[in-house]
Amino acid sequence: MTLTTTHELPAFIGGDKTNLIGGQWLPATSGNTIDVINPATGGALGTIAAGDAADVDRAVKAARTAFEGEWSRWTPHERRKLLLRVHDVILENFDELAMIETLDMGAPLSRTQGLREWTSQVLQFFASQTGAGTVAAPPNSLPGHILTLRSLRPVGVVGGIIPWNGPLIGLWWIFGPALATGCTAVLKPAEDASLSVLRVAELMTEAGVPPGVINVVTGYGKDVGAALAEHDGVDRIAFTGSVGTAQTIVRASAGNLKRLQMELGGKSPDIVFADADLDKAVPGAAMGVYTNSGQVCVAGTRILVQRPIHDEFVERIAEFTQTIRVGDGLDPDTQLGPLISGRQLDRVLRYIEIGSGEAELMAGGRRPEGEGSGGFFIEPTVFAGATNDMTIAQEEIFGPVATVIPFDTEAEAIHLANATPYGLAGGLWTENVGRAHRVSQAIDAGTVWVNCYGILDPAIGFGGTKMSGYGWKGARDHVESYLYPKAVYMNIGE
Numbered sequence: 001m002t003l004t005t006t007h008e009l010p011a012f013i014g015g016d017k018t019n020l021i022g023g024q025w026l027p028a029t030s031g032n033t034i035d036v037i038n039p040a041t042g043g044a045l046g047t048i049a050a051g052d053a054a055d056v057d058r059a060v061k062a063a064r065t066a067f068e069g070e071w072s073r074w075t076p077h078e079r080r081k082l083l084l085r086v087h088d089v090i091l092e093n094f095d096e097l098a099m100i101e102t103l104d105m106g107a108p109l110s111r112t113q114g115l116r117e118w119t120s121q122v123l124q125f126f127a128s129q130t131g132a133g134t135v136a137a138p139p140n141s142l143p144g145h146i147l148t149l150r151s152l153r154p155v156g157v158v159g160g161i162i163p164w165n166g167p168l169i170g171l172w173w174i175f176g177p178a179l180a181t182g183c184t185a186v187l188k189p190a191e192d193a194s195l196s197v198l199r200v201a202e203l204m205t206e207a208g209v210p211p212g213v214i215n216v217v218t219g220y221g222k223d224v225g226a227a228l229a230e231h232d233g234v235d236r237i238a239f240t241g242s243v244g245t246a247q248t249i250v251r252a253s254a255g256n257l258k259r260l261q262m263e264l265g266g267k268s269p270d271i272v273f274a275d276a277d278l279d280k281a282v283p284g285a286a287m288g289v290y291t292n293s294g295q296v297c298v299a300g301t302r303i304l305v306q307r308p309i310h311d312e313f314v315e316r317i318a319e320f321t322q323t324i325r326v327g328d329g330l331d332p333d334t335q336l337g338p339l340i341s342g343r344q345l346d347r348v349l350r351y352i353e354i355g356s357g358e359a360e361l362m363a364g365g366r367r368p369e370g371e372g373s374g375g376f377f378i379e380p381t382v383f384a385g386a387t388n389d390m391t392i393a394q395e396e397i398f399g400p401v402a403t404v405i406p407f408d409t410e411a412e413a414i415h416l417a418n419a420t421p422y423g424l425a426g427g428l429w430t431e432n433v434g435r436a437h438r439v440s441q442a443i444d445a446g447t448v449w450v451n452c453y454g455i456l457d458p459a460i461g462f463g464g465t466k467m468s469g470y471g472w473k474g475a476r477d478h479v480e481s482y483l484y485p486k487a488v489y490m491n492i493g494e
Contacts, residue, residue, distance in 0.1 A: 007330050010096045012199050013103060017048045019055055019218060020201045022062030023211025028219065029054040034191050039106040039338040040328040042374030048194045051219035056186065056227035059215040063157045063184035064233055066212030072182065076130040082208060083127035083179050089207040090200065091120060097196055101168050102329040105193040106337035106376075107292055109329055115168055122458040122474075126176035129479045133181065140489075147490040152483035154182040155259060156235035159228035161221070161249075163241050164190035164340050165295040165398075167197050173473050174238055175204070175214055181482040186215045186234070188225050192340050194218045221245065232256045236482065239263070240297070243467055261471030261481060263297065263464060265396045266424030269417035270300030270453060271439065273410075274308040276429035280451065282316045286402065288427060288453035290324065290380045293336050294400035295344075298425035298462070300453055302393055303404045304413050310406045314384045317402065318363040321380045326368050328375065338376040339399060345376040348399030352381055355392040359383040359403065388416045396422070410435060414442045423466035427453045446472075 016033060018025045032050035037043070049055070074082075090097070098112035133152040140148040160174030167189050178185040189197040194216075201216045217224050225245070228234055229252035236259040239249055246262045253260055270285045272278075288300035305313045329337040339345045345367075352365050364381035380400040386393055392403045407413045417426055426443040429451055430436050440448040446463040449455065456462060461474020472478050 053227035060233040062212040087123040149488040164193035262469035264469040270427040273430040281429035321363040359386040424464040424468035
């Protein structure tokens with residue numbers, strides 16, 4: 001696992017990074033910092049500010065001032081032009097952003113560089129939505145001459161809390177709709193992966209985003225995230241993360257009845273029927289688990305396989321898993337990078353130990369030998385002979401661990417797929433169109449993939465049900481969740 005390539009590190013890497021508040025880069029009020037660690041080496045990449053409630057208060061006030069000031073008078077066309085300028089500046093600097101993301105959270109460059117086209121799509125989509133608040137004059141049934149107007153107005157200051165598993169993706173679900181609708185935002189990135197967010201904020205400022213429209217406060221969830229959830233100056237919270245944290249946010253938001261959007265965990269089923277094309281289903285289902293080292297909320301970690309092909313599938317996915325190259329994300333041959341932290345590595349290893357006592361370990365399950373780097377690496381892992389009630393089949397591991405569960409009938413597959421408190425995503429592999437339609441409709445999940453897994457169009461979006469949260473990311477639904485409806489009744493004469 002020795003790094004075989006040389007790369008010039010971006011100038012942004014290193015040193016002390018501060019918070020963006022009201023257009024200024026400011027250290028934490030406390031002066032405290034957090035070390036930034038490269039998960040592939042365990043080495044330091046600099047520090048970020050350890051913000052707290054005082055920094056959140058400054059950022060929220062800056063966002064409120066911007067929302068009520070000149071920004072409120074920007075036309076939809078002006079906001080559209082701004083988003084397109086942001087698009088151009090981000091794309092011009094995307095190689096740098098991909099490198100920062102790889103260094104900070106470990107994903108291979110092949111993955112982070114591959115986000116270029118998606119980023120272009122998501123920014124252009126939100127640019128196309130700046131007219132979402134257009135005023136309409138619907139007819140009414142009132143006596144006299146009453147003109148009725150209906151519009152959608154920006155909710156105000158939005159607090160965003162995003163996780164560490166894909167900050168270059170997560171930040172646009174906050175900043176994109178805020179700029180499109182005329183809201184302002186205070187974003188808290190994860191303390192384990194804040195660098196790409198800070199660099200994007202710097203580039204957005206250079207592109208002409210006015211002071212206070214976007215703000216970034218780094219720090220721990222108990223300090224920054226909790227303060228955002230409780231702050232009466234925040235009108236809406238968009239959160240991606242764990243169920244437990246979401247429940248805390250819901251309780252904290254009651255003070256001013258914030259609007260909430262929650263994208264939470266998953267233990268998603270990926271069903272392989274006996275008529276599936278295994279040449280596609282084996283790698284497709286495997287990478288539905290292993291992509292981003294399994295640190296994906298929609299990962300299809302419960303692979304349900306029909307008995308006639310179960311043994312062949314297990315053999316083939318174990319063989320495929322053993323071919324995956326784990327290593328430093330800067331190595332062009334790397335397919336899976338490290339886990340985000342030593343804490344996450346310990347978590348995944350504990351689940352592998354539990355799984356070894358519950359099911360049969362078919363591949364992986366260890367730290368790679370000879371890594372010599374101090375990084376947080378784990379081999380992709382396959383368990384077979386599992387049942388749906390096992391710990392490894394019910395709890396979200398958030399690592400590259402696949403659990404294969406056999407089933408007999410279509411009805412049983414649907415029952416097993418839905419036998420979880422989560423409802424974020426699911427998938428199935430079949431050559432039968434009728435079955436594809438029946439089963440995709442029967443799975444309790446916000447997003448279902450058929451003969452593919454994990455693809456996403458910002459104009460279509462995704463979301464969850466049950467304990468996987470509520471609210472929608474992408475599509476018009478996402479934009480309108482940053483707006484509230486307003487009706488005006490105007491007496492225009494006798």
